[in-house]
Amino acid sequence: MxxxxxxxxxxxxxxxxxxxxxxxxxxxDIIDNSIRAEAKNVTIVIRKEKEEYSDTxxxxxxxxxxxxxxxxxxxxxxxxxxxxxxxxxxxxxNSLSKFGLGLKSASFSQGDTLRIISSADGVTYFKYEVSxxxxxxxxxxxATKLDLNEDDRKTIDEYLSDSSGTIIAIGDIRKNNHPSVxxxxxxxxxxxxxxxxYYIKDSGVSINIGQxxxxxxxxxxxxxxxxxxxxxxxxxxxxxxxxxxxxxxxxLDDESGIKAxxxxxxxxxxxxxxxxxxxxxxxxxxxxxxxxxxxNYGFYVYRNKRLISWASQLQGxxxxxxxxxxxxxxxxxNDTADDFFNxxxxxxxxxxxxxxxxxxxxxxxxxxxxxxxxxxxxxxVVHDIINKNPNELANKLVDDFEQIDRLPGDQNxxxxxxxxxxxxxxxxxxxxxxxxxxxxxxxxxGNIDVANLPDTPESKEKAIKGENNPSLxxxxxxxxxxxxxxxxxxxxxxxxxxxxxxxxxRFARLIYENNSPNKDLQIIFDILLLQLAESELYAYKxxxxxxxxxxxxxxxxxxxxxxxxxxxxxRKLEDRLPPNYSSDSNI
Amino acid sequence: MKVVHxxxxxxxxxxxxxxxxxxxSHKVVYVxxxxxxxxxxxxxxxxxxxxxxxxxxxxxxxxxxxxxxDDLVLLSFALPxxxxxxxxxxxxxxxxxxxxxxxxxxxxxxxxPTFDVISWVRSSPRTSNSEIVNIANQISQLFIDNYATL
Numbered sequence: 167m168x169x170x171x172x173x174x175x176x177x178x179x180x181x182x183x184x185x186x187x188x189x190x191x192x193x194x195d196i197i198d199n200s201i202r203a204e205a206k207n208v209t210i211v212i213r214k215e216k217e218e219y220s221d222t223x224x225x226x227x228x229x230x231x232x233x234x235x236x237x238x239x240x241x242x243x244x245x246x247x248x249x250x251x252x253x254x255x256x257x258x259x260n261s262l263s264k265f266g267l268g269l270k271s272a273s274f275s276q277g278d279t280l281r282i283i284s285s286a287d288g289v290t291y292f293k294y295e296v297s298x299x300x301x302x303x304x305x306x307x308x309a310t311k312l313d314l315n316e317d318d319r320k321t322i323d324e325y326l327s328d329s330s331g332t333i334i335a336i337g338d339i340r341k342n343n344h345p346s347v348x349x350x351x352x353x354x355x356x357x358x359x360x361x362x363x364y365y366i367k368d369s370g371v372s373i374n375i376g377q378x379x380x381x382x383x384x385x386x387x388x389x390x391x392x393x394x395x396x397x398x399x400x401x402x403x404x405x406x407x408x409x410x411x412x413x414x415x416x417x418l419d420d421e422s423g424i425k426a427x428x429x430x431x432x433x434x435x436x437x438x439x440x441x442x443x444x445x446x447x448x449x450x451x452x453x454x455x456x457x458x459x460x461x462n463y464g465f466y467v468y469r470n471k472r473l474i475s476w477a478s479q480l481q482g483x484x485x486x487x488x489x490x491x492x493x494x495x496x497x498x499x500n501d502t503a504d505d506f507f508n509x510x511x512x513x514x515x516x517x518x519x520x521x522x523x524x525x526x527x528x529x530x531x532x533x534x535x536x537x538x539x540x541x542x543x544x545x546x547v548v549h550d551i552i553n554k555n556p557n558e559l560a561n562k563l564v565d566d567f568e569q570i571d572r573l574p575g576d577q578n579x580x581x582x583x584x585x586x587x588x589x590x591x592x593x594x595x596x597x598x599x600x601x602x603x604x605x606x607x608x609x610x611x612g613n614i615d616v617a618n619l620p621d622t623p624e625s626k627e628k629a630i631k632g633e634n635n636p637s638l639x640x641x642x643x644x645x646x647x648x649x650x651x652x653x654x655x656x657x658x659x660x661x662x663x664x665x666x667x668x669x670x671x672r673f674a675r676l677i678y679e680n681n682s683p684n685k686d687l688q689i690i691f692d693i694l695l696l697q698l699a700e701s702e703l704y705a706y707k708x709x710x711x712x713x714x715x716x717x718x719x720x721x722x723x724x725x726x727x728x729x730x731x732x733x734x735x736x737r738k739l740e741d742r743l744p745p746n747y748s749s750d751s752n753i
Numbered sequence: 754m755k756v757v758h759x760x761x762x763x764x765x766x767x768x769x770x771x772x773x774x775x776x777x778s779h780k781v782v783y784v785x786x787x788x789x790x791x792x793x794x795x796x797x798x799x800x801x802x803x804x805x806x807x808x809x810x811x812x813x814x815x816x817x818x819x820x821x822x823d824d825l826v827l828l829s830f831a832l833p834x835x836x837x838x839x840x841x842x843x844x845x846x847x848x849x850x851x852x853x854x855x856x857x858x859x860x861x862x863x864x865x866p867t868f869d870v871i872s873w874v875r876s877s878p879r880t881s882n883s884e885i886v887n888i889a890n891q892i893s894q895l896f897i898d899n900y901a902t903l
Contacts, residue, residue: 399878400878414859415859416859420780420867420869423867521869528854529855529858531851532880608882608885609879609881609882611883649836649837649840650836650840670844670878670879671844672844726840729840730842733840733842
């Protein structure tokens with residue numbers, strides 16, 4: 167036997183209105199209905215309680231009007247729209263609607279009265295009102311049909327003259343910490359600009375606050391990324407937007423073939439503007455333009471081209487860490503993916519299914535890593551400008567230092583042997599420069615086959631040092647070293663003995679990345695490796711007991727073994743080495 | 754009698770590999786890399802011991818034991834015999850491993866039956882290197898081209 171348990175519509179409505187709408191998200195939920203009704207013009211009017219007060223005063227809104235020139239509604243359609251859980255029979259494919267609750271929950275989250283004035287033909291208007299206090303008092307959900315008053319007619323004349331359309335009025339706004347008009351307008355420009363980016367940009371929809379049109383805002387700024395190309399996290403100085411992942415279609419569910427399009431950009435690094443343009447306040451302008459800040463990094467998820475999740479961390483895929491502030495991802499889905507992106511009533515948050523989470527998480531790993539590395543690199547650029555780069559300092563410290571010509575007890579090579587060795591070293595080094603150029607070309611993603619010596623002094627310098635930088639005279643941190651060793655010696659008559667350090671070797675990353683704030687450690691490490699390289703070159707030129715070829719073989723093998731041991735040690739002891747070391751470590 | 758053709762993928766001295774474990778019936782793919790002395794066959798042991806990575810990842814994601822799988826295939830892709838690939842320092846191998854996994858994640862929707870990529874993804878600073886990108890593309894393409902016959 168079934169028992170009717172009844173329902174208290176007042177309490178239900180009250181509960182629905184407290185699910186966490188902000189003023190702007192509530193208004194946007196109502197704009198969704200306008201767009202669904204094919205409106206090309208939507209205007210938000212904010213009416214103040216006391217006109218004489220400035221827009222900065224809190225708790226001074228009397229009424230919000232959302233007016234659209236869409237299809238409008240006849241009397242029955244208005245009644246349907248006011249139902250709780252309005253029917254989804256009329257929801258077309260790609261609809262922005264989902265639960266049939268948005269209009270009521272959004273309206274009553276801000277005020278106690280919801281009025282609809284609508285006309286399907288631009289001639290006959292119907293007006294209905296739902297009052298939350300009256301519903302609570304009557305314990306009955308009902309709407310009251312009203313006649314248009316003078317104010318309604320004025321509004322219709324001003325905004326809808328002779329066209330179909332709808333006016334939603336949220337009245338009796340609650341004066342409980344309600345935001346100021348200025349803040350709501352500011353937030354609406356940003357939020358609606360992002361939320362309806364595609365509608366404003368591509369579909370000719372105009373959304374206005376009073377007389378001011380809201381501009382479309384692409385949170386990924388892909389037009390700029392298209393101009394600036396792909397991100398190289400090791401070179402990026404933070405001044406431009408670049409691509410991390412161009413649009414890519416991903417399968418979210420292998421059974422049903424549900425797909426999503428994902429794209430990721432890197433936005434600028436504001437502190438660099440403070441350094442490059444001091445006293446101009448450009449860093450603040452950049453933060454504002456690109457929405458760089460704690461609540462704005464992560465994934466923007468668009469469902470049917472309407473934003474449903476603003477800067478989501480997607481349940482931990484993007485960590486809460488300011489090193490990801492420049493990470494901007496976008497996921498485009500349609501309503502077939504709803505079961506994989508469980509969306510809440512207020513369309514502001516979502517919960518990913520396990521499979522979707524795994525797919526997006528795996529796909530994003532490289533992008534995350536690039537974004538963070540680029541952010542840190544830009545930080546390093548700023549740090550270097552302010553503090554001088556420790557690599558440059560190390561070079562400066564040893565620039566005019568000359569090591570001992572001959573160690574006590576070492577014998578002179580005869581002149582012929584010395585000349586032969588110098589000739590062999592020169593030939594070896596020339597071969598190496600070709601290899602350096604090839605490795606650098608590969609590292610930069612080039613596909614050109616580099617088979618010859620670089621043909622200009624600048625290209626040779628770049629091959630050897632990894633960059634053109636006159637401040638580097640002896641110690642070069644490069645992206646690749648032959649055989650992926652930690653370091654290798656280099657010598658020519660212009661530069662003298664030098665060292666190339668593999669900055670991507672695990673041990674070098676421990677020094678340069680994990681311990682990046684420790685400038686002294688980096689300088690000492692740079693100088694130590696210079697001395698190891700210089701010692702090797704000394705042995706080639708001065709040890710008479712063994713042939714050059716044999717010395718080369720032994721010392722290269724020695725470097726290989728040291729490099730491998732250090733890589734292994736770093737991998738195995740990573741958690742115990744500085745900066746993770748602490749006095750209570752298990753040692 | 755079960756015949757397993759392992760060819761020469763037990764040879765890991767001076768030879769590194771990218772490998773892919775595939776079960777079509779259970780729709781899983783696991784991508785890994787090794788520079789171990791016993792090649793991909795030797796590396797397999799570590800995947801199937803009680804707390805092995807492949808065993809654990811499979812059970813975590815599928816909810817049942819990998820012992821129920823009876824169509825596992827191991828595909829081994831020998832990397833060029835260069836020290837950058839065989840060294841203990843593994844940034845080059847990791848970069849290829851990552852790019853292959855990523856490519857399979859992108860392409861899996863076009864393959865039938867489709868699959869989940871269940872390996873643990875590690876990124877590397879070397880994923881932009883053109884030689885690495887080329888090798889990863891070759892491996893992924895070989896896998897895709899031969900998928901129907903595996």
